[in-house]
Every structure is written in C-alpha cells, then in structure tokens.
Amino acid sequence: MIYLADYPQTRLVELTAGTGAELPIETTLAGRAYISLEVQHATEDPDRLWVPLVDGCERLGVLEFVSPAAVNDEVEAACMEIAAHIAQLVKNRRPYGDTLERARRRMPMHLAAEIVWGLLPPLTFATDDVVVTAILEPCYDVGGDVFDYALNGDVLSFALFDTCGHGIAASTLAALTINAYRNARRSGLDLPDTAAAIDVWLRRRHPNSFATAILAELDHTTGILRTINAGHPGAQVLREGRAVKELPAPTALPLGLHHMSERRPDMHEESLQSGDRVLAYTDGVTDAFNAEGERFGLGRLLDLVQRALNDELPAPESMRRLVRAVVEHQFNELQDDATAVLVQWRPAQASK
Known part of the structure; x- marks a missing residue:
C-alpha cells in the first residue's frame, strides 16, 4: 500500500480511490521510516515492512509491504527496489492528473x-x-x-x-x-x-x-x-x-x-x-x-x-x-x- 506525506508533513495518507487512512508521522513505524529514510519492521507483525518512498533524495511517503514469507535481507532488498521504482512512477505521473495532489491535501488550498x-x-x-x-x-x-x-x-x-x-x-x-x-x-x-x-x-x-x-x-x-x-x-x-x-x-x-x-x-x-x-x-x-x-x-x-x-x-x-x-x-x-x-x-x- 502507498502512503503519501501530506503538505504539512504531519501525516501519511493512504493512496486509495476513496478516503484513505492517515498515519501520524511522529508516532508510527510508517512515520519513523519517513523520518529516518530507513526500513522499519513491525515487532508485533514481523512480516510487515515500512519502506521509505524516495525519488532521488525527495521524500514522497512510505510503502507498506506484507510478505507471505519470512522477511530476510533478500526480501528487504527486493522491497527497497520496488519502492524505488514506485517512487519514480509517483513522481513522473504527478503532473498528469490530480489524484496524488488530492490525496496529499487534508483541507482546501487557497x-x-x-x-x-x-x-x-x-x-x-x-x-x-x-x-x-x-x-x-x-x-x-x-x-x-x-x-x-x-x-x-x-x-x-x-x-x-x-x-x-x-x-x-x-x-x-x-x-x-x-x-x-x-x-x-x-x-x-x-x-x-x-x-x-x-x-x-x-x-x-x-x-x-x-x-x-x-x-x-x-x-x-x-x-x-x-x-x-x-x-x-x-x-x-x-x-x-x-x-x-x-x-x-x-x-x-x-x-x-x-x-x-x-x-x-x-x-x-x-x-x-x-x-x-x-x-x-x-x-x-x-x-x-x-x-x-x-x-x-x-x-x-x-x-x-x-x-x-x-x-x-x-x-x-x-x-x-x-x-x-x-x-x-x-x-x-x-x-x-x-x-x-x-x-x-x-x-x-x-x-x-
């Protein structure tokens, strides 16, 4: 699942067709991945990963992975590679539609x-x-x-x-x-x-x-x-x-x-x-x-x-x-x- 940082960079907003879930950046593992630019593992759910979504050096959000197999270095590396490709897609597609912009906005912009x-x-x-x-x-x-x-x-x-x-x-x-x-x-x-x-x-x-x-x-x-x-x-x-x-x-x-x-x-x-x-x-x-x-x-x-x-x-x-x-x-x-x-x-x- 893709989560994008909102404009104030206080929350990560789930990118969905409807109203997405919001995760606070300061108090969640997803937020820690965004802050540190490092992969985070959920202790209570070891098969769940939060991977920073970064294009070059620009932070876009995070990517949530749930692995059907035990997470190891090889799985983590594969998730990071996928996240890099998705970040490029998100960045390159942003100018051609409003879906990503709407997801990042938590209130109307003047x-x-x-x-x-x-x-x-x-x-x-x-x-x-x-x-x-x-x-x-x-x-x-x-x-x-x-x-x-x-x-x-x-x-x-x-x-x-x-x-x-x-x-x-x-x-x-x-x-x-x-x-x-x-x-x-x-x-x-x-x-x-x-x-x-x-x-x-x-x-x-x-x-x-x-x-x-x-x-x-x-x-x-x-x-x-x-x-x-x-x-x-x-x-x-x-x-x-x-x-x-x-x-x-x-x-x-x-x-x-x-x-x-x-x-x-x-x-x-x-x-x-x-x-x-x-x-x-x-x-x-x-x-x-x-x-x-x-x-x-x-x-x-x-x-x-x-x-x-x-x-x-x-x-x-x-x-x-x-x-x-x-x-x-x-x-x-x-x-x-x-x-x-x-x-x-x-x-x-x-x-x-």
Missing part, C-alpha cells in the same frame, strides 16, 4: 497557495557535493514567500524571496519575482545584474511593492559562496553543528526599491569549509509569537537546527522539525509565511 506551490522546485535536491532542502508554511494559505535553486556546471544558484503583502496580491508578485530571477539566471547574468533585472520588473509591474531576498551562488568545486542580501535577515553559516557566522545583511535595498540609491548592490564573498551549511530564512520564522507574546527568535531557531544536525537527522527532517516547531510556537496558526532553505557543501574529495 488560490494564493496554489499559485505559490506551482512555482516551487522540489523541496530537496542533492548531488555528491551539495544538498539543498527547503520548507514552507502555512501550506494551504501561503502568500509571498518563494525559493528557487539550479545547478549549472560548477555553480549552484539559490535564492529566497519574501514579497510584501498577503493573499493573491503577494502570490502574483512572487510569481513575477521568481520568474524574473530565473530569466536573469538563464540569461547568464551575474548576481548584481540579476538583482537589478528583478528590481526593474518589480518597479515596472508593481511600482508600490517590493521583495526582500537572498541571492546566492556556490561554486561547489571551491566552496566560494557569493551572496547579495536585499533587505533580508542575514543567512547563518553552520559548522560542525554550530552557528559560527551571520553573513552580512543587508548589502542592498529590497528589490523594487533600488531606484532610491545610486549604489550598485554589494556582493559578499565567503569561503566555506567542507561540511558547512548555510541557513537562509524569512522573518516569518523568527517573528512568530506565542500566546505569551514571546518571539520564536533567532536563538531558538539556531538551537533547534543545531540539535537536529547533532542528532544526524536527514536534512529534510531537520527542516520539517524546524517548521513544525515554529507552527506549534504560534498555536498552529501562523500570521506570516515561515520559509527556510538549508544548503550544505560536502565536497566529494573530502568524503573519500
């Missing part, structure tokens, strides 16, 4: 969220040298937070945008912003010219709006990271499970406001060490308030990420736990989008 989710790349991507993973909340009513990434040759480009406003206005602004970014990147522009190009389009089409952003390029052969911070919270460099540095912020005005300054956007250059991670986030993460009026805050954010990294959790699970903690802090009803992107540089030669 149009603004529909627009934003349609813009985003997969939440997780990895090669031998780099890992990119991201998270976005609230899932069904997001506004203007978007992210993007692309690997071209030696350079991983990634960006995080927080557009002003909420609802349809913010999502349409986000659509223009992310497509202007892609157009500039695909035209071969450097980071300052990319920022300038996005700024021009925002002023031309939305003269009274703006977007904060982090634009970045990582040379995965050298570890050189170049960033422009357009009015955004400073990205954090994490090393050996600890935050060691905040990248300069801001180095430019928000996108759409560059006409207020004659200065060209400043680009910061940072030399990463093998294993370093870069965490970029929107202010919806740190500015979430609980019932007592306490901000989630940067300290709480870094503490949570550091504990997840020290527990050696898979990167997507670290981000899932981060956003769940933010949501719970604000009594399960975020007042602003909470989005974060985590990039790890792990050069292949260092792992040999």
Whole structure:
C-alpha cells in the first residue's frame, strides 16, 4: 500500500480511490521510516515492512509491504527496489492528473497557495557535493514567500524571496519575482545584474511593492559562496553543528526599491569549509509569537537546527522539525509565511 506525506508533513495518507487512512508521522513505524529514510519492521507483525518512498533524495511517503514469507535481507532488498521504482512512477505521473495532489491535501488550498506551490522546485535536491532542502508554511494559505535553486556546471544558484503583502496580491508578485530571477539566471547574468533585472520588473509591474531576498551562488568545486542580501535577515553559516557566522545583511535595498540609491548592490564573498551549511530564512520564522507574546527568535531557531544536525537527522527532517516547531510556537496558526532553505557543501574529495 502507498502512503503519501501530506503538505504539512504531519501525516501519511493512504493512496486509495476513496478516503484513505492517515498515519501520524511522529508516532508510527510508517512515520519513523519517513523520518529516518530507513526500513522499519513491525515487532508485533514481523512480516510487515515500512519502506521509505524516495525519488532521488525527495521524500514522497512510505510503502507498506506484507510478505507471505519470512522477511530476510533478500526480501528487504527486493522491497527497497520496488519502492524505488514506485517512487519514480509517483513522481513522473504527478503532473498528469490530480489524484496524488488530492490525496496529499487534508483541507482546501487557497488560490494564493496554489499559485505559490506551482512555482516551487522540489523541496530537496542533492548531488555528491551539495544538498539543498527547503520548507514552507502555512501550506494551504501561503502568500509571498518563494525559493528557487539550479545547478549549472560548477555553480549552484539559490535564492529566497519574501514579497510584501498577503493573499493573491503577494502570490502574483512572487510569481513575477521568481520568474524574473530565473530569466536573469538563464540569461547568464551575474548576481548584481540579476538583482537589478528583478528590481526593474518589480518597479515596472508593481511600482508600490517590493521583495526582500537572498541571492546566492556556490561554486561547489571551491566552496566560494557569493551572496547579495536585499533587505533580508542575514543567512547563518553552520559548522560542525554550530552557528559560527551571520553573513552580512543587508548589502542592498529590497528589490523594487533600488531606484532610491545610486549604489550598485554589494556582493559578499565567503569561503566555506567542507561540511558547512548555510541557513537562509524569512522573518516569518523568527517573528512568530506565542500566546505569551514571546518571539520564536533567532536563538531558538539556531538551537533547534543545531540539535537536529547533532542528532544526524536527514536534512529534510531537520527542516520539517524546524517548521513544525515554529507552527506549534504560534498555536498552529501562523500570521506570516515561515520559509527556510538549508544548503550544505560536502565536497566529494573530502568524503573519500
């Protein structure tokens, strides 16, 4: 049986023609398989297996197997191979129908969220040298937070945008912003010219709006990271499970406001060490308030990420736990989008 993770990644939903069963991720063996990316055996039913459903490095859900024979290494290996093929089928068929999308939704999705989710790349991507993973909340009513990434040759480009406003206005602004970014990147522009190009389009089409952003390029052969911070919270460099540095912020005005300054956007250059991670986030993460009026805050954010990294959790699970903690802090009803992107540089030669 196929179980897919819902949008908030709190439950695994059975993929059936009717209403499927739901399994909590936090408290079930199926959820443990999803969290750990490892096969799980049911103690009370040794012939039942839960196998992660993963396409490349993107977690989709889990697969339940009930074996008529005793489970051994050979049976487990066969189940993992089947799961790999089914994951590819699920991923490849997703754009051609709505069955998979409907299964993942536990409540109606607002149009603004529909627009934003349609813009985003997969939440997780990895090669031998780099890992990119991201998270976005609230899932069904997001506004203007978007992210993007692309690997071209030696350079991983990634960006995080927080557009002003909420609802349809913010999502349409986000659509223009992310497509202007892609157009500039695909035209071969450097980071300052990319920022300038996005700024021009925002002023031309939305003269009274703006977007904060982090634009970045990582040379995965050298570890050189170049960033422009357009009015955004400073990205954090994490090393050996600890935050060691905040990248300069801001180095430019928000996108759409560059006409207020004659200065060209400043680009910061940072030399990463093998294993370093870069965490970029929107202010919806740190500015979430609980019932007592306490901000989630940067300290709480870094503490949570550091504990997840020290527990050696898979990167997507670290981000899932981060956003769940933010949501719970604000009594399960975020007042602003909470989005974060985590990039790890792990050069292949260092792992040999």
